[in-house]
Amino acid sequence: YGSLIVRNGTINIGDATNENVASNGGIFQIYGGVVNIAGQYYSANINTLAKFTISGGTLTLPTVSSTSTTIAPFHIDGAGSTFNMSGGTIIIQREGGSGAQNLGYTVLNISSSAVTGGTLQIGNASTPASQIININSSARVGSLLINSANATGLLTTNSLTVTNNITVSLGTLNANNLNFTLGGNWLDNGTFTPGTGTVTFNGTTQSITKTTGETFYNLILDGSGTKTLGGNVSTTNDLTINTTAVLDITTNNYAVNIGRN
Numbered sequence: 568y569g570s571l572i573v574r575n576g577t578i579n580i581g582d583a584t585n586e587n588v589a590s591n592g593g594i595f596q597i598y599g600g601v602v603n604i605a606g607q608y609y610s611a612n613i614n615t616l617a618k619f620t621i622s623g624g625t626l627t628l629p630t631v632s633s634t635s636t637t638i639a640p641f642h643i644d645g646a647g648s649t650f651n652m653s654g655g656t657i658i659i660q661r662e663g664g665s666g667a668q669n670l671g672y673t674v675l676n677i678s679s680s681a682v683t684g685g686t687l688q689i690g691n692a693s694t695p696a697s698q699i700i701n702i703n704s705s706a707r708v709g710s711l712l713i714n715s716a717n718a719t720g721l722l723t724t725n726s727l728t729v730t731n732n733i734t735v736s737l738g739t740l741n742a743n744n745l746n747f748t749l750g751g752n753w754l755d756n757g758t759f760t761p762g763t764g765t766v767t768f769n770g771t772t773q774s775i776t777k778t779t780g781e782t783f784y785n786l787i788l789d790g791s792g793t794k795t796l797g798g799n800v801s802t803t804n805d806l807t808i809n810t811t812a813v814l815d816i817t818t819n820n821y822a823v824n825i826g827r828n
Contacts, residue, residue, distance in 0.1 A: 581605030604628035609642035633663035671700035690715025
């Protein structure tokens with residue numbers, strides 16, 4: 568109901584399944600330190616506000632497990648809630664639910680959102696095998712990182728806007744026929760499954776790197792500045808270079824293969 572504020576140190580909340588942090592209109596602010604939640608952080612119901620801010624530190628959840636089949640491990644959906652992210656990292660360590668729901672990260676019905684930095688991370692060294700972790704957010708995130716060979720980050724319902732970078736260090740990023748828009752760089756050392764979605768680069772100077780070659784369905788280069796490649800790029804469908812963007816492949820002469828127009 569009040570405030571939970573972390574500036575430094577470590578707070579471990581719960582040590583068993585479904586031991587959670589429930590927001591009843593309270594303020595949750597992380598400026599530094601480490602926060603580990605055994606179960607979920609969520610707004611108690613769709614009529615309850617969550618007021619979440621992270622500018623530093625690391626929030627990891629669920630460190631034990633969350634068995635709710637309707638509420639994701641990180642879940643904000645109370646109309647009029649706030650979500651602010653300028654730094655720090657939110658780590659979804661494992662999926663929530665009974666197995667089939669693949670719940671992970673849900674942020675909806677936000678009335679105020681300022682996102683300039685920070686990272687949403689899917690998976691870490693403690694992620695169990697075969698985890699599909701859903702990402703359903705109407706608010707943008709700072710950067711997106713897939714960071715476990717055991718994890719698949721899967722878009723659901725909403726396309727995702729990323730202020731800065733998208734990185735697949737390990738594991739899989741599945742667009743599920745939805746769209747990504749990013750203002751930073753693209754680095755894929757794992758697997759990207761585009762479906763029929765569109766990836767739009769709308770920043771200034773940006774790079775697209777997968778050393779073995781990246782495949783998109785639709786690729787749109789927008790924004791100002793130059794886009795460069797760190798490997799071959801293919802589109803199953805269309806490549807669009809808008810009027811303010813420049814695609815420069817001269818540095819290493821990587822191939823650009825276009826499936827349609």
